[in-house]
Amino acid sequence: MISINKRQKTVVISTITTVILLAILVIGLLISNDRIVTNLDSRNLPPSLSHPFGTDWLGRDMLIRTLKGMSMSIGVGLIAAASSVMIAVSLGIMAATLGRVVDGIISWLVDLFLSVPHLVMLILISFVLGGGMKGVVIGLALTHWPSLTRVIRAEVMQLQCAEYVQTSRRLGKSQWFIAVKHTLPHLVPQFLVGLFLLFPHAILHEAAITFLGMGLSPHQPAIGIILSESMRYLSTGMWWLALFPGLCLLLVVRAFDLLGEVLRSFVDPYRANE
Amino acid sequence: MQLEAIDIGFGYKKNSWIFRHVHMSVSRGEIVGLVGPSGAGKTTLGKILSGYEKPSEGLVRLNGSPLPSKGYHPVQLVFQHPEKAVNPKWRMKEILHEGWNPDDELLERLGIEKDWLRRWPNELSGGELQRFCVARALGPSTQFLIADEMTTMLDSITQAQIWQVVLDMAQKRNMGILVISHEAHLLNRICSRIIDISQV
Numbered sequence A: 001m002i003s004i005n006k007r008q009k010t011v012v013i014s015t016i017t018t019v020i021l022l023a024i025l026v027i028g029l030l031i032s033n034d035r036i037v038t039n040l041d042s043r044n045l046p047p048s049l050s051h052p053f054g055t056d057w058l059g060r061d062m063l064i065r066t067l068k069g070m071s072m073s074i075g076v077g078l079i080a081a082a083s084s085v086m087i088a089v090s091l092g093i094m095a096a097t098l099g100r101v102v103d104g105i106i107s108w109l110v111d112l113f114l115s116v117p118h119l120v121m122l123i124l125i126s127f128v129l130g131g132g133m134k135g136v137v138i139g140l141a142l143t144h145w146p147s148l149t150r151v152i153r154a155e156v157m158q159l160q161c162a163e164y165v166q167t168s169r170r171l172g173k174s175q176w177f178i179a180v181k182h183t184l185p186h187l188v189p190q191f192l193v194g195l196f197l198l199f200p201h202a203i204l205h206e207a208a209i210t211f212l213g214m215g216l217s218p219h220q221p222a223i224g225i226i227l228s229e230s231m232r233y234l235s236t237g238m239w240w241l242a243l244f245p246g247l248c249l250l251l252v253v254r255a256f257d258l259l260g261e262v263l264r265s266f267v268d269p270y271r272a273n274e
Numbered sequence B: 001m002q003l004e005a006i007d008i009g010f011g012y013k014k015n016s017w018i019f020r021h022v023h024m025s026v027s028r029g030e031i032v033g034l035v036g037p038s039g040a041g042k043t044t045l046g047k048i049l050s051g052y053e054k055p056s057e058g059l060v061r062l063n064g065s066p067l068p069s070k071g072y073h074p075v076q077l078v079f080q081h082p083e084k085a086v087n088p089k090w091r092m093k094e095i096l097h098e099g100w101n102p103d104d105e106l107l108e109r110l111g112i113e114k115d116w117l118r119r120w121p122n123e124l125s126g127g128e129l130q131r132f133c134v135a136r137a138l139g140p141s142t143q144f145l146i147a148d149e150m151t152t153m154l155d156s157i158t159q160a161q162i163w164q165v166v167l168d169m170a171q172k173r174n175m176g177i178l179v180i181s182h183e184a185h186l187l188n189r190i191c192s193r194i195i196d197i198s199q200v
């Protein structure tokens, strides 16, 4: 009884959060850039019914800017998290199956990447690649794989010892067949959970380095840009410029976090087929 | 034409031997029993003979040459616990056909129902699963079969049914079988000789 309720709750929570996130993404994509026009008549307006998030020093509507920025961040975060997960899955499988030398090299890389703070590494990579969208996405993808790689390596190692995997080898099946048919399907939960747990990291780091001026270019309507610009106006009492976009960022990040946690408890390998 | 263990020793850890100086052999067409107290290393020896473990010392020879490390292994092992020997995320049909495609006659004689092929492993009983593992191990290139407590969990009628099929096949294909079991009456009935692991 309890487990049924838990499952239903899980489904409800994940549906609601997914709908919200998709809505933000789609609305952001649908709003054309023309809507973010400068309108000098309505500068610096505090939140009101016609401008729920207020307007900025150029009279642009903050709600529209925030939606646009969030959808951009979700896009960047998804691409980056997906790439990171791919890297982690490939390296994890390689470390576990290709022998001691490969394992040693990959473990060393993991330790190396884990010993440097994400943000520093991210700034370095993004800087080397010349910043901008490309720099940020590649930087994010290259910095977020190590801990998931460890999890996947351990999982694959355990799987390699499973009797049915060993039997598969005695039945003449290749390493490649085993990786694709036996190993990968078992990693789908890790894959999904990893994706959803990496996403909030990616999105926050993207906002952070953009905020620091080393990420996306100021012409792009990114949430980090909005926040860093708003900081300059904060002292003049325009609190709404940073508050609402900041809250939205937190909300989206929290939503993904929740989705990741929910998925993790949902994907129970022993019940996958019931 | 035989499977030989020559002066085999094995330990899961260094300097802790489970057994040493084991000599034994099974010829093609021969049915040999392997007995010994629990924990004596019968399963371990079976894994070594079928290439699942490498012996710490000594060597295994098949028809005079070392066991192959690639391709279909001519010595197949059927495990004691079928639940662990099948991928829980595969349907029974895929599991059955992983090594070869057993014909309908064999499936019928083993008592495998058509309807089971569409199920997941957790939807079958241990005894039903074991029939799939037996069928899977009986590929055309199997020269020797190691049956580790293969029918322990089955009732005596099913047990007899399955052994009948396996013995027929062994005779037809001139296959050798090593039967690991604690059941004296089974061993006495089907084996031409019985080896005690603690005396070799």
Ligand SMILES: Nc1ncnc2c1ncn2[C@@H]1O[C@H](COP(=O)(O)OP(=O)(O)OP(=O)(O)O)[C@@H](O)[C@H]1O
Pocket: B012, B018, B036, B037, B038, B039, B040, B041, B042, B043, B044, B045
């Ligand atoms: N993977 C392993 N790692 C370490 N020790 C092991 C492992 N597998 C088995 N052993 C040990 O090796 C010894 C022999 O085990 P084995 O399974 O071969 O015994 P057995 O003769 O088949 O016993 P039984 O009749 O109960 O099946 C046991 O003492 C067991 O604890």
Ligand SMILES: [Mg+2]
Pocket: B042, B043, B044, B080, B148
């Ligand atoms: Mg045993």
